[in-house]
Amino acid sequence: MADKEKRRSGVNPPGMPAGKATKSDSDREFLSQAGVGDLLRGAILKMVEARSDDPIGFLADHFCNLASVTAAGLGGCGDEEQVNTGTVSAGAQEQQRLNRALWHLRLAHHSQRSAFSNNVRVAYDLLNLTGPQTCAGEFSEGPDGPCTDSPAGGGGVRGGLYTQTLQCLCSEGGVPASTSAPLLRRLHCHDHEAVPYDVFRHGVLTCAVFSDYIRQAQRLYAEVCCPGEGTASRALCMAVLGTLKEALETSQGSDSNYCANANTKVNSCPEANVKAIRYLEASAKISPCKLAQAMAGAQTRGPGGNMDAKEFENAAAELFITRVKVVS
Amino acid sequence: SRMNRLNPTVPADQYLADSNVLFYLNDAVIQLLEHKEEYNQFGVIRYFAEYFSSVKNSNHVLFREFNYIQATPHNRASFIRVFWKCYRQIGKSGDLLSMLEYRSLLQLLCPDFPVVLVQSAARIAVMDDTIDCLMSFSDFLYAFQLQFYYQEFLDCVLVIYQDLLAGKSPNTVIVPTSTSIEQIPSVSTEENNKEERPQDGVEPSTLVECIDALCDRSKHSHPPRSCMREILKQTDRISYYSFLMSLAKQEAINQTIGVLPSKAELLIDPEMDQELDKLIAQIVVSPSSNSSSSAVGGLKEVQKKASPRRNIHHRRRMEVESDGSTEETDSSEN
Numbered sequence: 001m002a003d004k005e006k007r008r009s010g011v012n013p014p015g016m017p018a019g020k021a022t023k024s025d026s027d028r029e030f031l032s033q034a035g036v037g038d039l040l041r042g043a044i045l046k047m048v049e050a051r052s053d054d055p056i057g058f059l060a061d062h063f064c065n066l067a068s069v070t071a072a073g074l075g076g077c078g079d080e081e082q083v084n085t086g087t088v089s090a091g092a093q094e095q096q097r098l099n100r101a102l103w104h105l106r107l108a109h110h111s112q113r114s115a116f117s118n119n120v121r122v123a124y125d126l127l128n129l130t131g132p133q134t135c136a137g138e139f140s141e142g143p144d145g146p147c148t149d150s151p152a153g154g155g156g157v158r159g160g161l162y163t164q165t166l167q168c169l170c171s172e173g174g175v176p177a178s179t180s181a182p183l184l185r186r187l188h189c190h191d192h193e194a195v196p197y198d199v200f201r202h203g204v205l206t207c208a209v210f211s212d213y214i215r216q217a218q219r220l221y222a223e224v225c226c227p228g229e230g231t232a233s234r235a236l237c238m239a240v241l242g243t244l245k246e247a248l249e250t251s252q253g254s255d256s257n258y259c260a261n262a263n264t265k266v267n268s269c270p271e272a273n274v275k276a277i278r279y280l281e282a283s284a285k286i287s288p289c290k291l292a293q294a295m296a297g298a299q300t301r302g303p304g305g306n307m308d309a310k311e312f313e314n315a316a317a318e319l320f321i322t323r324v325k326v327v328s
Numbered sequence: 329s330r331m332n333r334l335n336p337t338v339p340a341d342q343y344l345a346d347s348n349v350l351f352y353l354n355d356a357v358i359q360l361l362e363h364k365e366e367y368n369q370f371g372v373i374r375y376f377a378e379y380f381s382s383v384k385n386s387n388h389v390l391f392r393e394f395n396y397i398q399a400t401p402h403n404r405a406s407f408i409r410v411f412w413k414c415y416r417q418i419g420k421s422g423d424l425l426s427m428l429e430y431r432s433l434l435q436l437l438c439p440d441f442p443v444v445l446v447q448s449a450a451r452i453a454v455m456d457d458t459i460d461c462l463m464s465f466s467d468f469l470y471a472f473q474l475q476f477y478y479q480e481f482l483d484c485v486l487v488i489y490q491d492l493l494a495g496k497s498p499n500t501v502i503v504p505t506s507t508s509i510e511q512i513p514s515v516s517t518e519e520n521n522k523e524e525r526p527q528d529g530v531e532p533s534t535l536v537e538c539i540d541a542l543c544d545r546s547k548h549s550h551p552p553r554s555c556m557r558e559i560l561k562q563t564d565r566i567s568y569y570s571f572l573m574s575l576a577k578q579e580a581i582n583q584t585i586g587v588l589p590s591k592a593e594l595l596i597d598p599e600m601d602q603e604l605d606k607l608i609a610q611i612v613v614s615p616s617s618n619s620s621s622s623a624v625g626g627l628k629e630v631q632k633k634a635s636p637r638r639n640i641h642h643r644r645r646m647e648v649e650s651d652g653s654t655e656e657t658d659s660s661e662n
Contacts, residue, residue: 023361027361027364030361030364030368031357031361034368034372035372036357036360036372039372039373039376040353040357040376043376044344044349044353047347047349048340048343048344051338051343055343055347055348055349056347056348056349056352056380056383056384056402057384059349059352059376059380060377060380060381060383060384062380063373063374063376063377063379063380064377064381066373066377067371067373067374067377
């Protein structure tokens with residue numbers, strides 16, 4: 001850090017208003033000419049929409065992304081522009097598209113449902129931008145490549161890209177590969193398959209919810225953990241997992257299609273009310289007081305020994321994953 | 329603020345206020361206007377990308393004015409980290425420095441860094457007011473971290489402490505909403521002059537109560553309550569500075585702030601050592617070279633004319649030449 005020279009340098013010391021009155025006009029002109037107002041307004045809107053945990057990091061990524069897009073001569077940050085096919089190799093191009101798609105997916109938390117859905121759509125379209133010539137080239141590995149479909153849209157995101165997207169989402173969400181692997185197996189599409197939008201959206205959403213869920217599970221373990229010691233008692237962990245399971249079962253009810261999570265919003269279907277009540281019941285089941293009851297009970301009976309963080313995480317992950325239907 | 333994401337009901341303006349983003353945007357625009365000719369060439373988007381990347385990476389506080397580095401918790405933490413990274417070598421060589429020498433080091437990074445804060449930190453580190461009392465880098469660093477990061481909170485605790493000492497009932501203790509740092513040294517010097525004996529100080533249980541109440545209404549960040557309770561549980565009487573000294577040594581507080589490693593690992597960083605060696609070699613070879621081609625690209629050019637460059641050379645020279653003798657540090661200021 002010491003080595004990095006700072007641009008931050010040249011500020012006037014406070015109390016040195018360098019001719020404010022005369023400067024302000026030219027300053028204003030400069031800002032409007034450079035489009036700073038629009039740039040910042042856009043950034044703030046995106047940020048508020050996304051409600052990122054790390055607003056500074058979000059803005060850094062946002063501006064870097066804009067800068068790289070403009071630097072690549074793509075003109076602005078519009079989402080629909082075609083990727084420049086000039087000198088970039090097809091592989092690099094694909095990587096670039098994947099990065100941009102992931103960037104869009106990161107923009108809004110999945111609980112911001114309409115913003116998230118828009119971003120999923122944008123990401124899907126970006127990944128689906130496989131032009132006919134690229135498609136005919138190195139990309140069609142399978143017996144029936146996706147490029148046999150419509151030329152413009154590519155007929156769907158290729159399975160390989162879809163899988164890569166989900167892997168990135170999970171690892172960015174802080175989920176170890178070993179924990180996410182069973183989930184990804186359930187959501188898996190073959191590399192040569194063309195993944196339709198619905199499947200893509202389901203996969204992305206499930207991974208996003210799963211990442212949140214695992215983070216919460218990790219936090220839960222940290223709570224159960226004795227301070228100072230690295231591990232938690234097995235009895236307590238089992239009690240917590242049992243409570244979690246019960247809650248998941250309640251929230252899911254008879255409808256087995258959706259990943260159960262308190263964050264999952266209710267769709268606009270006729271039984272919306274029934275679902276809402278079920279979610280309420282489920283959250284009551286995992287409430288602090290219920291949990292405390294279960295843990296108090298477990299302390300007296302239940303197995304001895306400890307459970308480490310990874311085992312707990314795996315067990316919690318399994319509760320989630322068994323409720324995700326297999327994509328075939 | 330960690331839970332913002334899981335709590336979508338936070339209104340937009342609340343979210344913005346919590347994030348301090350408007351503060352940074354405002355500063356970014358002011359900086360941009362200061363250097364508009366240069367930045368204009370590379371585009372404002374690139375400029376904002378650089379600005380926020382440096383804020384994110386905690387590189388943004390170096391050579392900035394004190395008002396900036398203390399403006400947000402993130403800035404404070406970043407400055408503590410920068411201080412540690414820049415002067416780790418001093419800790420490594422085992423040198424003991426005086427308060428004035430630490431002040432000089434701090435002012436190389438932040439020219440208008442107020443001496444009162446350094447004084448308070450030194451007092452926490454050694455519980456001694458004598459001006460040439462020497463202290464190790466790590467003792468000073470953790471004390472400085474506590475003092476600088478929790479400045480406002482500690483000021484309030486001091487006021488409470490003095491009221492308790494004076495025998496006022498805790499219920500009537502009024503905590504000022506804002507204290508200026510100027511008023512601290514005089515009061516505490518006075519207190520120090522009274523020659524603290526072990527039985528001096530206040531009843532820890534009363535202090536805990538008052539601090540709890542303070543935490544409830546204070547909008548400034550404070551050390552985890554459990555840490556403070558833990559320390560106050562251990563003695564019959566406690567003085568302000570022995571309380572702070574114990575706080576400074578709490579690893580849990582260090583982790584809460586989250587920028588420094590634990591004391592055991594404070595001086596281990598082979599990567600940094602290598603980088604430093606390279607840099608020092610570079611500067612010894614070509615003291616006037618300005619270069620460095622990084623992602624920042626042309627933006628770096630701008631720094632050429634800014635005064636902090638002088639500081640960088642200055643510091644390097646000091647590190648290269650002095651190696652233990654601290655005379656130069658002393659004279660390097662003013």
